[in-house]
Amino acid sequence: MEDIKCLYEQVSSILEAKGFHEYELYASQNEEFSVVVSNGQIERYNVNNGLGVNLRVKSGNRIGYASTTVLDADSCRALCQGAIANLDLINLAEEQFIFDGKNAVYEPLDSYSDELDEITAAEKCEIARKLERYTLEKDPRVVRVHTCCCLSGSVRVTICNSHGLELTRRNNYIGAYIIPVVADKDVMNTSIGYCISRKKLTDEQLRKAADSAVTKAIELCGAAPAPSKTCPVIFRPDAFVDLLSTFADVFSAENGQKKLSLLTRDKLGTVVAAPCFTLIDDPLDTTGVNSMAFDDEGVPCHRKELIRDGVLTTLLYNLKSAAVDGVDSTGNGVKRSYTSPVDTAPINLIVAPGQTDGDGLMKEAGSGLIVEELAGMHSGANPETGDFSLSAKGYLFENGAISRSVGNITISGNFYTLLKDIQAVGNDTVVSIDGIVSPSVLVRALALGGE
Amino acid sequence: MIEPIICSEVLARAMRTGADFAEIFVSDKELFSLSMTRRAVDNAVSTRNRGVGVRILSGDNSIYAYGNDLSREGLLKLADAAAGAVTAATTAGHLDLVLRPSVTPNVHVYAQKPGTVPARKKADLLNEVYFAAADADEKIVQVDANYMDYRYNTLIANSEGLYTCDERYYTRIGVTAVASDGKENQSGYVAPGSLAGFEFYSGFEPAALGREAANDALLMLSARDCPGGKMPVVIGNGFGGVIFHEACGHSLEATSVAKGNSVFCGKLGQQIANPKLTAYDDGTLVNNWGSLNISDEGEKTQRITLIKDGILNSYMIDRLGSRRMKMPSTGSGRRQDYTYAPTSRMTNTYIGAGTDTFEEMIGGVDLGLYAAKMGGGSVNPATGEFNFAVKVGYMIRNGKIAEPVRGATLVGKGSEILMDIDMIGPDVLLAEGMCGSLSGSVPTRVGQPTIRVKQVTVGGRA
Numbered sequence: 050m051e052d053i054k055c056l057y058e059q060v061s062s063i064l065e066a067k068g069f070h071e072y073e074l075y076a077s078q079n080e081e082f083s084v085v086v087s088n089g090q091i092e093r094y095n096v097n098n099g100l101g102v103n104l105r106v107k108s109g110n111r112i113g114y115a116s117t118t119v120l121d122a123d124s125c126r127a128l129c130q131g132a133i134a135n136l137d138l139i140n141l142a143e144e145q146f147i148f149d150g151k152n153a154v155y156e157p158l159d160s161y162s163d164e165l166d167e168i169t170a171a172e173k174c175e176i177a178r179k180l181e182r183y184t185l186e187k188d189p190r191v192v193r194v195h196t197c198c199c200l201s202g203s204v205r206v207t208i209c210n211s212h213g214l215e216l217t218r219r220n221n222y223i224g225a226y227i228i229p230v231v232a233d234k235d236v237m238n239t240s241i242g243y244c245i246s247r248k249k250l251t252d253e254q255l256r257k258a259a260d261s262a263v264t265k266a267i268e269l270c271g272a273a274p275a276p277s278k279t280c281p282v283i284f285r286p287d288a289f290v291d292l293l294s295t296f297a298d299v300f301s302a303e304n305g306q307k308k309l310s311l312l313t314r315d316k317l318g319t320v321v322a323a324p325c326f327t328l329i330d331d332p333l334d335t336t337g338v339n340s341m342a343f344d345d346e347g348v349p350c351h352r353k354e355l356i357r358d359g360v361l362t363t364l365l366y367n368l369k370s371a372a373v374d375g376v377d378s379t380g381n382g383v384k385r386s387y388t389s390p391v392d393t394a395p396i397n398l399i400v401a402p403g404q405t406d407g408d409g410l411m412k413e414a415g416s417g418l419i420v421e422e423l424a425g426m427h428s429g430a431n432p433e434t435g436d437f438s439l440s441a442k443g444y445l446f447e448n449g450a451i452s453r454s455v456g457n458i459t460i461s462g463n464f465y466t467l468l469k470d471i472q473a474v475g476n477d478t479v480v481s482i483d484g485i486v487s488p489s490v491l492v493r494a495l496a497l498g499g500e
Numbered sequence: 501m502i503e504p505i506i507c508s509e510v511l512a513r514a515m516r517t518g519a520d521f522a523e524i525f526v527s528d529k530e531l532f533s534l535s536m537t538r539r540a541v542d543n544a545v546s547t548r549n550r551g552v553g554v555r556i557l558s559g560d561n562s563i564y565a566y567g568n569d570l571s572r573e574g575l576l577k578l579a580d581a582a583a584g585a586v587t588a589a590t591t592a593g594h595l596d597l598v599l600r601p602s603v604t605p606n607v608h609v610y611a612q613k614p615g616t617v618p619a620r621k622k623a624d625l626l627n628e629v630y631f632a633a634a635d636a637d638e639k640i641v642q643v644d645a646n647y648m649d650y651r652y653n654t655l656i657a658n659s660e661g662l663y664t665c666d667e668r669y670y671t672r673i674g675v676t677a678v679a680s681d682g683k684e685n686q687s688g689y690v691a692p693g694s695l696a697g698f699e700f701y702s703g704f705e706p707a708a709l710g711r712e713a714a715n716d717a718l719l720m721l722s723a724r725d726c727p728g729g730k731m732p733v734v735i736g737n738g739f740g741g742v743i744f745h746e747a748c749g750h751s752l753e754a755t756s757v758a759k760g761n762s763v764f765c766g767k768l769g770q771q772i773a774n775p776k777l778t779a780y781d782d783g784t785l786v787n788n789w790g791s792l793n794i795s796d797e798g799e800k801t802q803r804i805t806l807i808k809d810g811i812l813n814s815y816m817i818d819r820l821g822s823r824r825m826k827m828p829s830t831g832s833g834r835r836q837d838y839t840y841a842p843t844s845r846m847t848n849t850y851i852g853a854g855t856d857t858f859e860e861m862i863g864g865v866d867l868g869l870y871a872a873k874m875g876g877g878s879v880n881p882a883t884g885e886f887n888f889a890v891k892v893g894y895m896i897r898n899g900k901i902a903e904p905v906r907g908a909t910l911v912g913k914g915s916e917i918l919m920d921i922d923m924i925g926p927d928v929l930l931a932e933g934m935c936g937s938l939s940g941s942v943p944t945r946v947g948q949p950t951i952r953v954k955q956v957t958v959g960g961r962a
Contacts, residue, residue, distance in 0.1 A: 459959020
């Protein structure tokens with residue numbers, strides 16, 4: 050914090066001398082560690098300690114950006130010159146903002162665990178070794194481990210601006226994942242198991258990660274395609290999370306304003322999903338690992354329901370898009386990295402659980418497809434149109450019970466239509482590897498593409 | 501950037517616990533980017549990202565530490581962090597490493613380096629592309645466009661005496677057009693780029709890019725949903741090569757092969773594709789988006805014949821892969837920047853020319869798909885299962901190209917599709933993409949002539 054403050058003072062004196070009085074310095078300090086083990090030996094080992102800063106300078110309605118990882122006096126001047134030069138190129142009509150902090154109240158938030166700082170690199174190597182051992186011991190059909198990794202990270206974000214705002218937030222996590230390779234009658238398959246937490250990982254969590262990876266890999270090994278048809282589809286939590294995170298941008302008010310999302314402001318208060326579906330963004334919930342008390346513009350975060358019982362209740366706003374619609378920012382001004390312009394994104398997405406367990410969802414649907422894994426999210430899904438056509442793996446079920454595994458198929462549909470076609474939401478909530486919290490979700494009908 | 505004498509001190513320090521190889525990699529990237537939306541430039545960003553990574557190898561294992569502090573103290577700290585992870589049986593005595601500074605010969609031409617071109621000129625170019633798309637038709641409801649260029653300097657020093665620098669310049673422009681009929685949206689996307697300076701944009705009419713993105717969006721808006729099922733597919737040239745990149749290329753990288761995680765393990769000299777097929781990974785193509793003077797491990801980039809007449813000829817191997825596979829490196833070590841240890845990666849990967857004509861390919865299909873333009877995709881190298889999206893497609897009916905269709909995805913297995921490619925045209929074309937893997941996101945080109953595949957599973961909604 051002290052060195053960032055010092056840097057801010059330097060930048061501030063350069064900018065004030067040039068006649069600029071509204072600006073913000075954003076600093077992101079990262080520490081990351083990861084170790085990959087193979088047969089108990091360290092195969093890859095990474096440590097990182099990085100610091101990057103981003104400067105935003107405002108003049109009139111416009112903001113120019115510059116960022117750097119080089120922090121000597123020359124770079125400081127270059128940073129200021131860069132941001133000022135970039136200002137001149139902007140000709141957007143909408144006003145951009147440096148947060149003035151008026152009326153801002155910040156919730157105290159426990160998003161950093163000192164307990165994790167005490168875990169040594171050697172202990173993390175041991176966690177990875179254990180996870181590998183549990184996986185290899187689980188079943189003789191596990192022929193080897195593709196990747197077994199333990200990783201941890203912490204980030205400290207500091208925002209100082211010319212309105213006197215001075216904020217710091219810290220986050221950390223530890224996680225482990227395993228990708229076993231299984232072979233059954235000469236056919237190979239892989240799957241992934243993981244755990245992620247803000248507390249020390251327990252043996253039970255590691256065993257569970259190993260179990261789920263091995264079980265999935267074996268059950269789906271050699272899974273054959275099925276004939277093309279339209280049928281009910283149950284998304285297991287991880288698969289629904291993949292879909293949701295791919296289409297999360299549709300809740301951005303700015304995308305609505307740009308007509309890149311069909312969820313525009315005039316849809317507020319209307320039905321956009323089935324009545325059983327409630328979707329929450331709660332940055333203050335500490336179940337996942339993405340919690341934060343303020344966003345990347347320094348605006349306080351709060352819990353909000355995006356969809357309540359199927360009705361669209363709010364969109365996600367940063368300061369710029371909020372001013373366009375004449376509302377307050379929802380505290381969702383997010384930068385993809387410290388170098389990026391402020392964008393909009395959910396921080397901690399949570400699908401409210403329903404009443405039904407996994408078997409109950411199958412009984413409700415009768416027969417159909419369970420999707421365990423999806424692939425091709427970055428190519429087969431189009432956030433601008435809502436269309437998706439994705440490679441899937443999972444199970445066919447008939448009369449409420451699993452009949453066989455299925456793979457080498459696609460499922461296709463449209464995200465907006467899918468929301469409305471949700472028939473039931475499960476109660477088997479999982480915290481996914483990217484922090485989104487979701488149970489299984491049953492969708493009335495999607496197209497399965499196969500033979 | 502860092503004097504040879506400091507490099508040798510740091511390398512020796514990194515090896516003191518018994519590592520048998522050490523390497524310093526510095527990258528310094530100066531990037532400028534512009535984005536346009538709602539008919540205006542909304543963001544202009546300058547970024548300088550400089551940092552250093554210290555890698556040590558101990559047998560088949562790799563340790564990597566990186567950070568932003570390039571001072572002697574900062575580097576020694578990284579060396580210590582790396583050395584601390586090695587528990588070798590024997591530790592090294594005093595190492596006296598002598599580095600031999602060398603100049604990397606540059607084969608690429610940069611007539612107008614980005615730093616010499618006024619930012620306003622770049623904004624004008626972006627405007628031209630943007631408005632060509634935005635004003636193409638009243639159904640075009642939104643256009644997003646962006647421009648970027650960067651200078652990328654590297655320094656590589658290693659315990660074998662290497663000390664060399666390289667400089668590269670990249671530029672790229674991208675435009676996405678969204679067409680709407682009030683009920684539905686469809687989009688079109690074009691994004692050419694090059695290992696070149698600003699002169700790249702005088703090689704074609706910029707406005708044509710905007711019009712192409714708009715036309716693709718409009719065409720797909722008028723298209724109906726693609727039917728699903730197994731059918732013959734004719735895949736267009738250029739970015740169609742993503743099928744080879746995904747379905748085969750990734751499985752030929754040492755990353756997959758060394759640990760036995762590839763369907764092509766142990767298949768050198770064996771028939772893995774139709775005898776008509778020959779394919780290359782060529783990092784030497786002048787001013788190509790995926791080319792390099794030297795790999796990110798300091799080795800000379802090569803033209804590798806991956807498959808010759810259907811027979812597997814070579815893998816793509818980096819230094820660590822070479823140790824694990826006990827085969828020579830092919831100079832394929834790449835990384836996004838200092839934040840990643842290098843691994844085996846593709847450069848410009850493409851299927852060579854054949855002799856079949858387009859008419860023969862289409863004419864022989866009763867019912868199938870013509871995937872004129874491909875989108876991106878992904879693959880699981882262990883199983884060879886791939887998926888990728890068709891951006892612009894048409895049905896083929898009774899030997900003729902019929903109505904446009906949308907929403908199609910191709911899924912299958914790499915090993916199967918290579919054997920199933922039954923016709924190859926003469927019209928080789930390459931196109932730019934970004935490839936993501938273990939060592940980050942790197943510029944690559946994919947390419948092929950028009951090809952026909954006997955049978956692929958097509959995912960569609962109709």
